[in-house]
Amino acid sequence: MPAPVVGRHVYADLYGCPRIVLENKDLLVKAVKKAAEVANAKILEIKSWTVGGEHGGISVIALVVESHIAIHTWPLNNYATVDVYTCGEKSDPWKAFKYLIDVLKPKHYVVHYSDRSQLPIEI
């Protein structure tokens, strides 16, 4: 078996973000690209969508090796969520997260961390 998988997942719920930021798809795509760069995570593909309706907004999801970065926004609620999940010792999801906070400018946020690494258990 190869070396155990190392995965780290930072995710947060962001309140009071400016609507003008949350509805700007180009800005959000650029932010995810730059976030991957500062985290030292290689993007394989990045996709973005505009969702309509009362709870519509923008979603941007990037596949990075082998994990993902996702932003979902609800501009009318000034609300957004961010997931930065990176693999490997050389990537730092916290750097990407801090960068995204600078871009999304929440008034408040709640942040969580989960170690998605493979723990040494007998199977």
Next chain:
Amino acid sequence: MPAPVVGRHVYADLYGCPRIVLENKDLLVKAVKKAAEVANAKILEIKSWTVGGEHGGISVIALVVESHIAIHTWPLNNYATVDVYTCGEKSDPWKAFKYLIDVLKPKHYVVHYSDRSQLPIEI
């Protein structure tokens, strides 16, 4: 402002999954489609990738309104991670999660839950 956003995120790290399952991209794509269906979450787009190298494997990510379902696998490690993040009162991420466990057949797993809903705070 519209009604507060309701979001629920179930995520898990899965140990001892059969390699033959974790390297079957078609099976994993079908599983994510079916998982969205049982969770009552509408898929807007689904993408899959094969990643090479020692820690290579399959990734499947679906954008659902407005959230995501993601599976990353490491077949040589018999390891996979699953994220089921759904929005709205009518979707149930636990149903999707249970379905994915049935498909991925881990010997053990660690599961977490995060409420990604917008909490009532003054901003």
